[in-house]
Amino acid sequence: MSEQTETVHFYDEGERLPDDLPASPFPIFKQWFDQAWNERITPNANAMTISTLHEDGYPDSRIVLCKEIEPSNGSIVFYTNYNGAKGKQLAANAFASVVFHWDKYERQVRIRGPIVHASEEESDRYFASRRLESRLGAWISDQSQPIESREALLNKASEVISKLNLDASALMNGEDIEIPRPPHWGGFRLHAMHMELWAGGVGRIHDRARWTRDLRIENDQPIAGEWSSTRLQP
Numbered sequence: 001m002s003e004q005t006e007t008v009h010f011y012d013e014g015e016r017l018p019d020d021l022p023a024s025p026f027p028i029f030k031q032w033f034d035q036a037w038n039e040r041i042t043p044n045a046n047a048m049t050i051s052t053l054h055e056d057g058y059p060d061s062r063i064v065l066c067k068e069i070e071p072s073n074g075s076i077v078f079y080t081n082y083n084g085a086k087g088k089q090l091a092a093n094a095f096a097s098v099v100f101h102w103d104k105y106e107r108q109v110r111i112r113g114p115i116v117h118a119s120e121e122e123s124d125r126y127f128a129s130r131r132l133e134s135r136l137g138a139w140i141s142d143q144s145q146p147i148e149s150r151e152a153l154l155n156k157a158s159e160v161i162s163k164l165n166l167d168a169s170a171l172m173n174g175e176d177i178e179i180p181r182p183p184h185w186g187g188f189r190l191h192a193m194h195m196e197l198w199a200g201g202v203g204r205i206h207d208r209a210r211w212t213r214d215l216r217i218e219n220d221q222p223i224a225g226e227w228s229s230t231r232l233q234p
Contacts, residue, residue, distance in 0.1 A: 015106070015199045017207045021229040025195045025211040026071035029109050032197075033069060036102045049099045050078070052089040060089060066100070067126060067187075073222060074192045074213075076111065077118055079126055083184045084143030090115050094217075096190055106200025111192045116220045118187025127181040135179040139164065191215060191222045196232075206234035 022028065036045040046066045054060040064086075068077035076098070081087055090096065094116070100109040127135060139160045140153070147153050161168055170177050193215045199207040210232055214225035 015207070017197060017199060017209050017231075021209050021211075021231065023229075024071065024074065024227050025197055025209075025229070026069070026074055026192075028197055029195070030069050030071055032102065032105070032107050032109065033066075033100070036105065036107075041104045042102075045102070047100075048078075049101075050086065051097045052086050053093045053095070054085075054089060055092065060085065062086065066098075070189075074195075074224065074227075075113075075189050075222070076192075077122070077187050077189050079118075079123070079185070079187045081138070081141070081143035081185050087143075087184075090188065098190065108196075108198040110196040110198075111190065111194070113191045113193040113215065114217050114222075115188050115190050116217060118189050120186070123186035124181050126187065127185065132174070132176055132179070135181075136160065138182050138185045139179070191217070191224070201234065204234060208232040208234050 017028070033046070036042075039045075044063075044065060047063050048066050049061055050064050051059045051061040064078045064080060066076050066078055070076070082091075094114055095112075096115050097110070097112045099111075100107075102108075127138070130138075136157070140156050164179065166179070167175075167177060192213075194210065194212050196208065196210045201207055208231070209229055211227045211229045213227045216223050
């Protein structure tokens, strides 16, 4: 009996999800996210892999940065070029899957759900907060489109400065000048229908739980039911 008890104790070491799973996974997710962001063990602690559906029927994945978590309605926000590959794929099939992985903490979060555009006000506000070169870059790059050379891409910068009637000398001096948000650039909001939290365990006996809820989108607004949860084997 004592040997069996020691074995159970051995596998129970490390971080664990609550025995009684909370009604919503978002408070735990937000706590994990905030810790990773505040401690900044990696530069982009808000990085997540997002997968969309390519027109050929296969999934397409890349890294984007999560810029906001909204526990009250169970959503996350990221920003991108609407005319890029992911923007076009989301326009055709407004559903996505994302994964956060914080290796240092042995934590993973998986989220799936429908996508809507963030409001114009949200997109304007976030765009204005970006670094000067990032705001300018949003105008320069036709994301995902072919270009003949690196030099041609850099030459587009001069064209954009002229097109926007910007003060080139002020730019060169690093002055923070106003640059409007491009109409093709803005935010997306993913409303979670499925969410999974994973905490690493000894001997790969991880702690893992999944939450699901009924959710539909009407006029870009979520109509959501209550979360249901279940613990999963690793």
